[in-house]
Amino acid sequence: MAGKAASAPTIVMIGAGRMGTALVRGWLAAKTKSRIILVDPAPSEEVSGWAEAGKVQLNPAPQPADILILCVKPQVFTSVVEDTAAFVGAKTLIVSVMAGILMKQLAAAFDTPRVIRAMPNTPGAIGQGITVITAPPGADASDIDVVTGLLKPLGDVEGPIDEKLISAAAGVSGCGPAYVFLLAEVMAMAGEAEGLPKDLSARLARKTVEGAAALMASTGEAPDTLRKAVTSPKGVTQAALDILMDEGGMPALMRKALRAAANRERDLSRQKD
Structure with a gap:
């Protein structure tokens, strides 16, 4: 201009x-x-x-x-x-x-x-x-x-x-904040199920997500590096990750979720043709 x-x-x-x-x-x-x-x-x-x-x-x-x-x-x-x-x-x-x-x-x-x-x-x-x-x-x-x-x-x-990659990008970053909010939500629900008071569990989950994101931003280190740094062999975190990362766990669920988001984005474009 x-x-x-x-x-x-x-x-x-x-x-x-x-x-x-x-x-x-x-x-x-x-x-x-x-x-x-x-x-x-x-x-x-x-x-x-x-x-x-x-x-x-x-x-x-x-x-x-x-x-x-x-x-x-x-x-x-x-x-x-x-x-x-x-x-x-x-x-x-x-x-x-x-x-x-x-x-x-x-x-x-x-x-x-x-x-x-x-x-x-x-x-x-x-x-x-x-x-x-x-x-x-x-x-x-x-x-x-x-x-x-x-x-x-x-x-x-x-x-x-x-432009062919926009659907995948939408699934990662466009929809991504909702995934993070859901993580805080379900962490709080799980804590409550283990006996924590509802308000306390919500505060712990929220601050943990906020702090982990800030740590990742401040260090610039890769997510897997940070994850491994807080995971002791046969420790408490490892026990949880064994569930989250098993065959039907978070990696597989996230791939399915992203594919569903990307496919929906593509469907919207086909509907307008």
Whole structure:
């Protein structure tokens, strides 16, 4: 982008649900100079508060944007295309964070090849996320740089990668926070089953997950190295890992879970063809 748009583009986001709000929260925390326009028929209290404070514009009359971000559920994509098209001009860069909507489908819907897909995750709300992007072959390097910069306040950005790999990436990082939350949940339930008071077990599980993640981040060591460092042969941890890592344990379950997530992402794209 040249001129004014390069330094402070107008960003229109369609859909301000959990993921969209997390993205905007990250931009505002980073003190973006961009003009942010949110389009949502039922904005949350937080989004309405931003609008009242003048931090964003909410549901204005449409006009072409520098960057259009599609942050609606993929199931409703086709129903919002007609209204959204008014925000697309000849030079609009379209960024989709929708699972299952391919770049070719975006290009056909808005009659432009200038599209990029992004797969963020919810820890971006506190700047600790990871986002994977994919772009068409031959995409302008400046477009990739713009989108990468746009996503940086949310955390790390990987890519662009081949679009064929997005389904697998969605299963790992896009869905990944839910797996970690589930781990804390089931640890707490197991502790309670062993006699711990419910509240205490929940606190122990939560803080253990938080601390283990922080340790992994601070040391930079591989997860298996850290696991082995706290596992004494024939010790208490080893007894638990013998169950978690057996033939039907966590490794096999995680492969099945990731395959199910990736297949669902692929199914969504086929449904839109």
